[in-house]
Amino acid sequence: MNPIARQFLRDANAKAGDRQHRATVQRNIGLYDAAVARGKARFADWSNGRARLAQIKWDVVNHLDQYLEQFERQVLANGGQVHWAETDEQARQVIVGIARKHGVRKVVKAKSMTTEEIHLVPALEAAGIRTLETDLGEYICQLRGELPYHIVTPVMHLSRQDVSRTFTEKLGTPPTDSAEELTGIARRQLRQEFLTAGMGITGANFAIAETGQIALTENEGNIRLCFSLPRIHVAIVGIEKLVPRVEDLALFWPMLATSGTGQAVTGTNSLVGGPRCDGEPDGPEEFHVILLDNGRTRLLADVEQRDALHCIRCGACLNACPVYRTIGGHAYRTTYMGPIGAVITPHLRGLNDWAHLPYASSLCGACSAVCPVNIPVHRHLLHNRRSATSQKAGGLQAVFTVWRWFMQAAPRYRLGGWLARWFSRRGWAAPPWTDTRELPIPPAQSFRDWWKNQ
Amino acid sequence: MRVALFIPCFVDQFFPQIGVAMVQVLRRIGLQPEFPADQTCCGQPAFNTGFWDEARPLARRFCAIFEPYDAIVCPSGSCTAMVRHFYPELLGGPAAATTKTFEFTEFLVKELGVADVGAVFPAKVTYHDSCHTLRELGVKEYPRKLLRCVRGLELVEMAAAEVCCGFGGTFAVKFPSISTAMADTKIESIRQTGATHVVSTDSSCLMHLDGYLRRQKIPIKTLHLAEVLAAQ
Ligand code: SF4
Numbered sequence: 001m002n003p004i005a006r007q008f009l010r011d012a013n014a015k016a017g018d019r020q021h022r023a024t025v026q027r028n029i030g031l032y033d034a035a036v037a038r039g040k041a042r043f044a045d046w047s048n049g050r051a052r053l054a055q056i057k058w059d060v061v062n063h064l065d066q067y068l069e070q071f072e073r074q075v076l077a078n079g080g081q082v083h084w085a086e087t088d089e090q091a092r093q094v095i096v097g098i099a100r101k102h103g104v105r106k107v108v109k110a111k112s113m114t115t116e117e118i119h120l121v122p123a124l125e126a127a128g129i130r131t132l133e134t135d136l137g138e139y140i141c142q143l144r145g146e147l148p149y150h151i152v153t154p155v156m157h158l159s160r161q162d163v164s165r166t167f168t169e170k171l172g173t174p175p176t177d178s179a180e181e182l183t184g185i186a187r188r189q190l191r192q193e194f195l196t197a198g199m200g201i202t203g204a205n206f207a208i209a210e211t212g213q214i215a216l217t218e219n220e221g222n223i224r225l226c227f228s229l230p231r232i233h234v235a236i237v238g239i240e241k242l243v244p245r246v247e248d249l250a251l252f253w254p255m256l257a258t259s260g261t262g263q264a265v266t267g268t269n270s271l272v273g274g275p276r277c278d279g280e281p282d283g284p285e286e287f288h289v290i291l292l293d294n295g296r297t298r299l300l301a302d303v304e305q306r307d308a309l310h311c312i313r314c315g316a317c318l319n320a321c322p323v324y325r326t327i328g329g330h331a332y333r334t335t336y337m338g339p340i341g342a343v344i345t346p347h348l349r350g351l352n353d354w355a356h357l358p359y360a361s362s363l364c365g366a367c368s369a370v371c372p373v374n375i376p377v378h379r380h381l382l383h384n385r386r387s388a389t390s391q392k393a394g395g396l397q398a399v400f401t402v403w404r405w406f407m408q409a410a411p412r413y414r415l416g417g418w419l420a421r422w423f424s425r426r427g428w429a430a431p432p433w434t435d436t437r438e439l440p441i442p443p444a445q446s447f448r449d450w451w452k453n454q
Numbered sequence: 455m456r457v458a459l460f461i462p463c464f465v466d467q468f469f470p471q472i473g474v475a476m477v478q479v480l481r482r483i484g485l486q487p488e489f490p491a492d493q494t495c496c497g498q499p500a501f502n503t504g505f506w507d508e509a510r511p512l513a514r515r516f517c518a519i520f521e522p523y524d525a526i527v528c529p530s531g532s533c534t535a536m537v538r539h540f541y542p543e544l545l546g547g548p549a550a551a552t553t554k555t556f557e558f559t560e561f562l563v564k565e566l567g568v569a570d571v572g573a574v575f576p577a578k579v580t581y582h583d584s585c586h587t588l589r590e591l592g593v594k595e596y597p598r599k600l601l602r603c604v605r606g607l608e609l610v611e612m613a614a615a616e617v618c619c620g621f622g623g624t625f626a627v628k629f630p631s632i633s634t635a636m637a638d639t640k641i642e643s644i645r646q647t648g649a650t651h652v653v654s655t656d657s658s659c660l661m662h663l664d665g666y667l668r669r670q671k672i673p674i675k676t677l678h679l680a681e682v683l684a685a686q
Contacts, residue, residue: 452491
């Protein structure tokens with residue numbers, strides 16, 4: 001087993017036995033489930049909506065070259081600048097380069113998993129540029145020195161009391177139980193920073209090919225401040241984030257919000273179209289879009305699995321996943337955790353190191369059932385498993401070769417079955433099973449024996 | 455109509471009483487099912503673990519053995535799903551067996567239109583939706599309909615009926631602590647109903663839950679739905 005897989009097992013084991021963690025997460029996801037059920041009831045036909053989103057994303061992913069070029073042309077026409085980054089390293093260099101060129105000392109950063117993916121904050125800090133998380137959840141993560149626990153709700157694992165304790169420890173504020181007060185504390189800390197930051201960095205929920213705009217979804221209003229107050233706005237956008245038309249948002253926005261939080265639409269939705277033009281009162285002086293590949297074209301090349309690029313990062317499959325609920329988001333040690341993370345991480349970061357994730361699933365299919373863009377998530381886990389065994393079969397190859405020999409003829413199968421029952425009657429134990437569970441009591445005769453003797 | 459019994463290897467060797475119960479119910483409603491004795495395993499363990507080349511010859515074998523029958527009935531949603539939904543992908547195209555293999559409750563209620571099989575089982579029962587029965591086959595109402603017709607039986611719903619029990623085949627031994635924690639969560643939900651029995655359509659989920667219940671000395675019994683329907 002490779003060290004990454006070993007670490008995963010250690011972390012997962014620890015969390016699986018942590019009942020406090022389980023209770024907090026179950027409670028938070030219980031609230032989410034109830035909100036989503038109410039949200040879905042607002043749709044005349046949710047499954048039709050899923051089919052429509054899947055169709056739009058299929059079109060995008062299968063004509064990605066055309067849509068990307070169209071998007072680039074439009075951004076340039078709007079006065080923005082476009083940078084293509086093949087790797088995370090290139091993306092970091094571009095962003096640090098822009099900051100240096102303008103002498104930026106402080107950056108305000110919006111919530112964005114893509115910035116997590118390219119490890120942007122450490123790179124900026126290393127370049128001497130102070131970087132502040134402005135999303136409440138990410139801000140709490142930053143104070144605690146933790147990574148996001150979830151792609152939509154970064155501190156889903158914390159209770160209000162946990163947050164209050166963190167604030168008291170790090171900011172010296174008095175303890176409080178009120179969510180409003182906690183938000184107020186963060187807001188007061190951050191407000192000043194927006195006014196003095198030289199650059200704002202955001203991600204994008206969607207990039208619109210026909211207009212060259214990016215769409216940003218949030219509830220707190222901090223993202224809007226990130227791109228409107230500082231002189232420079234940099235948006236980092238995964239190349240799969242495209243949608244063809246503005247009108248597509250009419251369905252993507254509500255379905256993303258409903259799957260993400262149960263809301264009809266999120267509190268604030270912005271369309272950003274470029275730098276401030278002559279005569280406009282506000283907006284940044286420069287608008288940069290970084291189009292990030294970082295392994296996505298490898299997934300694109302895989303015809304069988306490229307629909308994993310349809311993902312709009314709503315987080316629904318994480319919340320639905322009984323494994324995620326049990327081991328939590330940190331055990332994965334990936335930017336994208338949960339079922340979709342287990343599908344795409346082996347593509348983005350290498351199957352050799354990450355093959356354990358597709359196996360850490362009971363294949364219950366709850367992920368696929370909730371996905372608003374109809375990705376057959378659990379089937380892709382099976383595809384990853386198949387790819388893993390054909391790349392490196394390991395000791396299991398022998399097991400399944402023998403198994404197949406037994407299963408290919410009824411007499412051999414009968415012998416195998418008889419042996420299995422004989423061994424288990426004699427208390428032959430498989431510790432990974434018997435450490436926590438009893439084995440079934442083997443019967444004296446099989447069904448086929450009964451059938452013959454009846 | 456020639457009806458074939460597809461008895462998964464697992465049921466055949468470790469839970470024969472489930473197969474027997476299914477035969478009793480089918481005979482009671484006037485069918486004479488046959489048991490093609492050449493059958494072994496549908497190939498799911500290899501397929502799910504990633505060994506598709508090992509699973510493929512077993513899928514071909516299955517299709518050939520069950521070719522002559524009009525309907526194939528199976529007391530497992532998981533093995534039915536393997537044949538119906540995963541064989542076409544594994545074999546690179548549709549096969550006749552895929553469209554005529556039915557999970558037991560689906561066969562009774564949807565194919566035959568039978569809901570009352572004359573069973574008597576006086577107990578408070580909760581139903582666990584096995585993942586493959588529910589999400590691969592879309593079967594949710596049939597088992598409940600059958601249970602509601604059982605005399606003396608009180609059906610109570612648990613909050614987490616649709617949540618996985620944590621078995622997942624090799625997952626249960628590759629990641630025992632996660633798998634066990636999932637069983638623990640599930641059993642908490644079962645306990646809250648006050649049911650004395652938990653019933654399902656897949657013996658693998660039941661084996662998992664039963665193994666944990668017995669280890670924890672919790673006096674809740676697991677039963678396959680066929681066993682409840684066979685009781686008189
Ligand atoms: S795979 Fe589907 S459910 Fe999961 S985050 Fe992506 S869009 Fe949401």
